Amino acid sequence: MDKNLIIDVGVHTGQDTEFYLKKGFRVIGIEADPQIYKSVKERLNHYIENGQLTLLNIAVSTKDEPVTFYTNSDRSFWGTTSLDRVKNKEITFSTPFVEMTVEGCRFEKILEQFGIPYYLKVDIEGTEILCVQALKQFESKPKFISIESTKTSWNALLNEFAVFKELGYQKFKAINQAEVPNQVCPSPALEGQYIPYQFEYGASGLFGEETPGNWLSESEIIKVYKDIFWSSRILGVNGIISKLPGGKMLLDTLNIKEPWYDTHASL
Template structure:
């Protein structure tokens, strides 16, 4: 494990990469969307030139080689997963099929080494990164993935997979509250920085991630209420299928957000 290295799998506009860099870490970032990749090359040109950032225009995939990528009108939602693209249509975002270069995540790990922390948010394909870790004895000290909060069985599956990889401690982090986060002083990860997190970023990580570490069973129980709310009001919830869904949701204002599961090795 390289203690000064972080993987940002799902670079987007570099919101998370920027934070990791100012904290003093080197970063390997992965972005499948060609336009976001080109914008990242320009925005982070100095960090790339210095060698502190490697930005890859790749889609994490089951096999290496050209792969179909569903480019969404909402650039947050691009995915190699057709079901994710269909969800985007239901939410009012169109998509186009483009071809990008796919790469097995295990190949990326072999090329650049095991990071200290690995953040994964790639719209329905996070599990491919976790499965790749099973091929290595050396694993990241900390991992975060976007939780699949539509059904509790998916949460159980994610926690079980992480547990099988040696991760024993978990935190549930509500992403809608990330802009409210404030870095602790003294720092518990990297160097201290005063940082304002933009909406959509993943926020703090490792020992600085908010909340207490809990067991896998406790994490599943913590997600139970979250899944219940999502089942009614989330992106795939039955209320979304009603003719007056927008008015109903605006009136009730349910506590709906997206969540990341942070995991730590024992």
């Protein structure tokens, strides 16, 4: 495990990547959307030129071959290779996706080429588990991992934790991503160098020992997610209240928005 390496799968606008770079880490950034990749490459070109950042325009896949990628012009962070995720978003939000072909690559191949990172961040809208499962083939593991966790399937969530447990991860946090813009970088820093940084909405935010809250055991974190799932079923965009006459208007009036969560895991 390379203590100075972070792999950012799902770079999007690059704000998390930039945070890791400014903290002094070397970063391998992965972004499937060609337009977003081009924009981030131009903005962070200084780090690419000095060798601190390697940016890859690929999609994590089950095979090393071209794959269908779906991008959303209204919400660029919804880009995904998961057709199930696309269908769900189209039905729920009546928003169209554009289909394109991009280069696909197994995450095992990426780890073989660049090594095991200190921290692995994965946010690729529905296929995060591919990156976690790829670690089974390696003796060394990242000290920390974060993935956007599912809120639609309890069995899928339990499978995520089963894979984490198999890999040796024993401590967990559920981070409300809607609250990331309120995060404050601790000083002195607990990971890398200290920098004052303001996260925008959509960022994954702080990582490792700098994440807010206490580390929980597997049984404790599953209890937390039970509450999250129940809240989603009642107050979520497809929840009980939203399906009642005037329910969506009521939720909008009360400014109740369904949050999403990242699971952070530590060895």
